[in-house]
Amino acid sequence: MTLPVRLEYFALLREQRGLGAETVETAAATARDLYRELASTYGFTLGVERVKVAINNEFASWDRPLAANDTVVFIPPVAGG
Amino acid sequence: MEDRFEISAEALDIPALAASLTDRTAGAFTSFEGWVRDHNDGRQVDALDYEVFAPLALAEGAAILEEARRKYGINAIRAVHRQGELRIGDCAVWVGVVSAHRDEAFRACRYVVDEVKHRLPIWKKEHYRDGSAEWVNCQHLGTGHEDHAHGDGHSHGHGALHDPAPVIAEADFYARQIRLPEVGIEGQAKLKVARVLIVGAGGLGSPAGLMLAAAGVGTIGILEFDTLEASNLHRQVLYTAADVGQPKGEAAAHRLKALNPFIEVRVHQSKADADTLPDLFGQYDIVLDCTDNFATKYLLADAAVLYGKPVVQASIHRFEGQLLTIDPKSPGGCLRCLWPAPPPEGLIGNCAEVGVLGVTPGLFGTLQASEALKIILGLPGVLDRHLLIMDALTLETRRIARRKDADCPVCGAHPTIRELQRRETVVYELDAGDLTLEALARFRLVDLREAHELSQHPLPQAQHAPFSRFDAADPGFDKSRPVLLVCASGGRSNAAAQQLRAQGWQDVFSLVGGAKTLGHFFHQAAE
Numbered sequence: 001m002t003l004p005v006r007l008e009y010f011a012l013l014r015e016q017r018g019l020g021a022e023t024v025e026t027a028a029a030t031a032r033d034l035y036r037e038l039a040s041t042y043g044f045t046l047g048v049e050r051v052k053v054a055i056n057n058e059f060a061s062w063d064r065p066l067a068a069n070d071t072v073v074f075i076p077p078v079a080g081g
Numbered sequence: 082m083e084d085r086f087e088i089s090a091e092a093l094d095i096p097a098l099a100a101s102l103t104d105r106t107a108g109a110f111t112s113f114e115g116w117v118r119d120h121n122d123g124r125q126v127d128a129l130d131y132e133v134f135a136p137l138a139l140a141e142g143a144a145i146l147e148e149a150r151r152k153y154g155i156n157a158i159r160a161v162h163r164q165g166e167l168r169i170g171d172c173a174v175w176v177g178v179v180s181a182h183r184d185e186a187f188r189a190c191r192y193v194v195d196e197v198k199h200r201l202p203i204w205k206k207e208h209y210r211d212g213s214a215e216w217v218n219c220q221h222l223g224t225g226h227e228d229h230a231h232g233d234g235h236s237h238g239h240g241a242l243h244d245p246a247p248v249i250a251e252a253d254f255y256a257r258q259i260r261l262p263e264v265g266i267e268g269q270a271k272l273k274v275a276r277v278l279i280v281g282a283g284g285l286g287s288p289a290g291l292m293l294a295a296a297g298v299g300t301i302g303i304l305e306f307d308t309l310e311a312s313n314l315h316r317q318v319l320y321t322a323a324d325v326g327q328p329k330g331e332a333a334a335h336r337l338k339a340l341n342p343f344i345e346v347r348v349h350q351s352k353a354d355a356d357t358l359p360d361l362f363g364q365y366d367i368v369l370d371c372t373d374n375f376a377t378k379y380l381l382a383d384a385a386v387l388y389g390k391p392v393v394q395a396s397i398h399r400f401e402g403q404l405l406t407i408d409p410k411s412p413g414g415c416l417r418c419l420w421p422a423p424p425p426e427g428l429i430g431n432c433a434e435v436g437v438l439g440v441t442p443g444l445f446g447t448l449q450a451s452e453a454l455k456i457i458l459g460l461p462g463v464l465d466r467h468l469l470i471m472d473a474l475t476l477e478t479r480r481i482a483r484r485k486d487a488d489c490p491v492c493g494a495h496p497t498i499r500e501l502q503r504r505e506t507v508v509y510e511l512d513a514g515d516l517t518l519e520a521l522a523r524f525r526l527v528d529l530r531e532a533h534e535l536s537q538h539p540l541p542q543a544q545h546a547p548f549s550r551f552d553a554a555d556p557g558f559d560k561s562r563p564v565l566l567v568c569a570s571g572g573r574s575n576a577a578a579q580q581l582r583a584q585g586w587q588d589v590f591s592l593v594g595g596a597k598t599l600g601h602f603f604h605q606a607a608e
Contacts, residue, residue, distance in 0.1 A: 046424070
């Protein structure tokens with residue numbers, strides 16, 4: 001079974017994905033599984049431990065199960081000024 | 082004898098005040114009386130109203146007396162400022178000092194009078210003979226006392242402007258924001274006694290400093306050790322082209338004082354590290370993290386928790402920015418609650434490497450100032466429980482709720498970070514100040530900058546090995562000679578040196594401060 005989820009990428013991840021937002025159908029059960037899938041597809045250089053995930057405008061555990069129509073945002077730290 | 086600062090609604094009993102300072106160990110007594118005169122700025126004055134925000138005026142007044150005692154070592158001081166309605170000839174302010182010798186008595190008295198007129202949240206309304214009335218400032222521009230040094234920094238005192246200076250009313254300066262019910266006289270008084278430290282006077286610190294100075298934050302500190310480069314100007318709007326090559330801290334203070342002569346600006350020309358931050362966090366109420374590297378951001382985030390002061394952090398990546406306010410009392414947690422440790426140097430890229438449009442730090446520096454003002458004024462909406470992310474291109478913003486992490490290494494239930502962390506103690510960093518031309522000649526110089534950065538401070542003697550393609554297992558140079566790694570500012574060379582040492586290299590070093598610090602060697606060598 002797959003679920004539709006909206007994905008947003010920030011900073012380095014936006015560059016490595018090549019876009020800022022997309023809606024995908026995923027079979028991943030958790031945010032962690034989804035990120036790992038994307039990381040291997042698009043060659044993300046940041047591992048799960050370096051990135052925070054927010055689901056529906058709230059920082060979430062990587063183990064949180066995904067629900068249909070969740071907005072999942074991947075946020076790496078940045079340091080420019 | 083205890084120093085006393087008071088606000089009085091009654092006429093001052095000057096003989097009694099003077100008598101209260103009687104001291105057989107003192108050889109000098111000096112006093113100052115400020116009187117209400119019958120004219121100001123060419124208009125006939127009949128009476129004055131002093132409106133005082135007493136809780137803050139008393140605290141600030143006591144602080145001024147304490148400073149005078151510390152600076153001049155006098156025996157005792159008393160000072161009284163009137164509030165309410167005064168007539169022509171009334172005494173509005175009285176300062177008395179006793180000390181062993183006359184010199185420190187005069188100097189301390191002068192200091193207290195000047196600081197009281199400058200710093201106290203007191204507003205003066207003049208009633209004119211023609212029946213009109215106006216709120217005016219309590220001082221004129223272009224006056225000052227002889228010594229502006231405060232703490233360990235350099236202060237740009239009131240005398241920084243040269244006469245003839247226009248006479249500007251402080252109440253006029255802030256009139257539009259005082260009109261906001263959320264600010265008012267009380268809010269303006271809070272701003273006047275607030276102390277905000279800006280760490281890094283660059284792309285973020287520039288707009289933040291300008292906005293805070295304009296809003297009337299009474300004491301602004303600038304922690305900055307760098308000098309201005311031409312490539313800073315497109316985003317660091319505090320400076321002008323004429324400032325290139327100058328120390329940024331001094332130039333920033335000059336600009337902020339020119340914008341608002343009613344505030345004090347202190348320059349701390351040092352780095353933010355475990356040695357400097359404890360004292361600085363003691364001197365300020367709020368800290369703005371306007372730096373551009375992870376090491377300092379984590380240090381400031383930790384300091385927020387360890388020293389119990391709010392730190393407002395902003396960070397930029399190309400067209401995007403992140404903003405959060407770390408309030409140690411908030412359930413929203415700190416930077417490490419989100420990302421427990423900084424990523425390795427060089428993984429994310431900084432402004433020098435990836436580029437930045439000036440408006441992006443412009444927006445976020447302004448938001449940092451907004452956060453500081455909200456905290457000072459007690460306004461709602463402080464970002465202490467959210468992270469704000471914004472893309473300046475799409476203008477999409479997200480406010481993401483965050484919570485303290487019970488496992489956070491600094492603010493969690495069982496913290497492992499209990500003091501500010503020092504950089505690794507293995508010596509692998511060299512400072513240009515410690516090098517001689519002969520010592521430099523021993524090294525194989527390796528330039529890790531990208532091709533487009535090389536023209537900034539050319540190092541034709543160096544072997545070029547861009548960091549983007551750096552591989553510690555196969556760096557493209559060998560160990561036959563000691564290696565000195567150089568990049569733009571020392572961050573990437575530090576990372577590469579650590580990686581090479583992890584591979585077993587011994588004689589590999591990173592140059593602190595980057596290529597620009599080597600310029601004088603090659604200038605020297607060419608002669």
